[in-house]
Amino acid sequence: MNATDRTPADLLRSALATDPARPLVTFYDDATGERIELSVATFANWVAKTANLLQNELSAEPGDRVALLLPAHWQTAVWLLACSSAGVVxxxxxxxxxxxxxVAGPGGLEAGLACSGDRIALSLAPLGRRFPTPPSGYADYAVEVPTQGDRFQPYAPVDPEVPALIVAGAEYTSAEVVERARADAPALGLTGPGSRILSALAYDTWEGLSAGLYAALATGGSVVLCRHLEELGEDALAKRIESERVTATAR
Structure with missing residues (x-):
């Protein structure tokens, strides 16, 4: 990270320049047994492709609002950073x-039909698999994103002082997201590079987003993001914490 980073996308660019091979997001779904680990470089590639999808295919413009009807998931983290990259809310x-x-997962597809604009569906299946049949009214993310470019350049610079994130009824600018994430880090046990937080918090509050993505990104750390952690016994959890070299937890 750099002191001059003022948007989450800036933080990701700095991480990519500093150590692209290190893990950034490790995701577990204890209902399916899925585990996937994304390095900074791999995560950034997904972000670039998704931002290109937003800007070039959906014609999203700075200030547009993208409703994310998604759980805490590695692909949700990708979308959050893609929105930051493209300057959309x-x-x-x-x-x-x-x-x-x-942008909706299986639990939000019906509600998402209320959007009169573009609709993207995510299966949230292991390995990012596509739907057997695309949901009616939606384009399948897993079909659309692979053909997008691996590099992203916004048409206009992203203004860090305009709204960028809305969660639990609160609105934040990009600069506020970065500042709050940095401020949260010490209390979460994220002390800098090498810190690794296991989070089982939902993404529907600022606290969940900070523990599950932004604070680690802001401090050069990494996150072990766990969905359906209640399926895991305490002994298995202790083994995960040890094997993943977790230094802090948020549950």
Missing amino acids: ADVGGDPAAADHV
Whole structure:
């Protein structure tokens, strides 16, 4: 990270320049047994492709609102950073009827139909697999994103002082996201590079987003993001914490 980083996308660019091979997001779904680890470089590639999808295919413009009807998941983290890269507002759990675009997982597909703009569906299946049949009214993310470019350049510079994130009814600029994430880090046990936090918090609050993504990104750390952690016994959890070299937890 650099002191001059003022957006989450800036933080990701700095991480990529500093140590692209290190793990950034490790995701577990204890209902399916899925585990996937994304290095900074791999995560940044997904972000670039998704930002290109937003800007070039969906014609999303700075200030557009994207309703993210998604759980805490590695692909949700990708979308949050893609929105930051393109300068659009990520409205986590937001009203699809008030959004310019909607991105929905299996639990949000029906609600997402209220959006009159573009609709993207994510299967959230292991390895990012596509739907057997695309949901009616939606384009399948797993079909659309692979053909997008590996590098992203916004048409206009992203203004860190305009709204960038809405969660739990609160609105934040990009600069506020970065500042709050840095401020949260010490209390979360994220002390700098090498820190690794295991988070089982949902992404529907600032606290969940900070522990599950932003604070680690802001401090050069990494996150072990766990969905359905209640399926895991305490002994198995202790082994995960040890094997993943976790230094802090948020549950």
